[in-house]
Amino acid sequence: MHVTFHEKIIEHIYPVKGGFENAGRVSGQVKALLAKRNLPKDIIRRVAIVTLEAEMNICSYARRGTITVRVMPHFITIEAVDEGQGIKDIEQAMIEGYSTATDQIRSLGFGAGLGLSNIKKFSDTFRIISEVGKGTRLKMLIHIPKEFHPPKT
Amino acid sequence: MKLQEVKEILDAEIIVGKDLMNMEVRTAFGADLMSDVLAFAKPGSLLLTGLTNPQVIRTSDVLDIAAIILVRGKRPLSETIQLAEELRIPLLTTKFILFEAVGRLYAKGIRGCIEKVGDARDLS
Numbered sequence: 001m002h003v004t005f006h007e008k009i010i011e012h013i014y015p016v017k018g019g020f021e022n023a024g025r026v027s028g029q030v031k032a033l034l035a036k037r038n039l040p041k042d043i044i045r046r047v048a049i050v051t052l053e054a055e056m057n058i059c060s061y062a063r064r065g066t067i068t069v070r071v072m073p074h075f076i077t078i079e080a081v082d083e084g085q086g087i088k089d090i091e092q093a094m095i096e097g098y099s100t101a102t103d104q105i106r107s108l109g110f111g112a113g114l115g116l117s118n119i120k121k122f123s124d125t126f127r128i129i130s131e132v133g134k135g136t137r138l139k140m141l142i143h144i145p146k147e148f149h150p151p152k153t
Numbered sequence: 154m155k156l157q158e159v160k161e162i163l164d165a166e167i168i169v170g171k172d173l174m175n176m177e178v179r180t181a182f183g184a185d186l187m188s189d190v191l192a193f194a195k196p197g198s199l200l201l202t203g204l205t206n207p208q209v210i211r212t213s214d215v216l217d218i219a220a221i222i223l224v225r226g227k228r229p230l231s232e233t234i235q236l237a238e239e240l241r242i243p244l245l246t247t248k249f250i251l252f253e254a255v256g257r258l259y260a261k262g263i264r265g266c267i268e269k270v271g272d273a274r275d276l277s
Contacts, residue, residue: 017154020206020208023211024211024212024214024215025211027211027215028211028214043214045168045196045217048215049191049216053188056208107184108204108210109187109190109206110188112186114186114192116191118188118191123191
């Protein structure tokens with residue numbers, strides 16, 4: 001894990017390996033990281049949910065990828081970038097229930113075609129870019145409520 | 154209701170968390186689809202599921218699930234047990250099928266962590 005500290009920004013970059021053995025590990029780490037900060041529980045939960053779904057996607061469909069979490073004063077961004085097969089038709093992939101998952105993924109209780117719609121549901125803004133044969137990039141933003149903004153100096 | 158009582162109602166076997174049976178639970182969620190668990194389960198709820206892989210524990214950790222009840226007599230994988238121990242999440246197994254297990258808990262006062270889906274962002 002690579003960590004950068006700016007004055008007000010904390011950036012964590014987590015490498016994600018393809019394959020199921022470690023699926024879910026990064027989201028646990030992200031949750032633990034955010035728990036140390038003064039953030040509301042439901043915000044931490046949303047970031048962890050979004051991260052877990054993005055991580056499952058990388059583990060299921062890509063050779064490797066990274067998840068970058070940036071904690072800014074007013075919002076948190078989660079960026080998931082992978083080197084994978086890419087998505088042919090994003091509009092179709094966004095439909096709840098549409099899935100190209102293998103039986104192995106489904107046997108873990110994922111791959112039901114709900115991942116991307118869950119990601120969209122739990123983030124305030126969501127962007128997806130994908131190129132077939134190269135990979136997929138997701139970027140999610142979750143606002144931190146005003147009461148939890150750091151005091152102005 | 155204490156977790157100990159849940160164990161007795163379901164005639165369940167404790168796999169992880171013998172020392173955590175005093176935990177108080179009031180709500181539950183039952184599903185085999187982890188994406189639905191992520192979308193709808195609430196912190197502090199019981200999770201009833203037939204899935205036994207470590208991702209169940211990871212998902213429960215992310216959601217602050219109080220305890221996991223494996224239904225239909227499922228036995229967890231050894232990695233699952235190890236992870237539950239590491240993250241201190243109680244793990245029980247019951248021979249009741251999901252329908253019977255939730256019915257018995259409901260009859261004793263445990264409620265769904267939500268009643269119906271609707272508000273997509275219901276995070277209360």
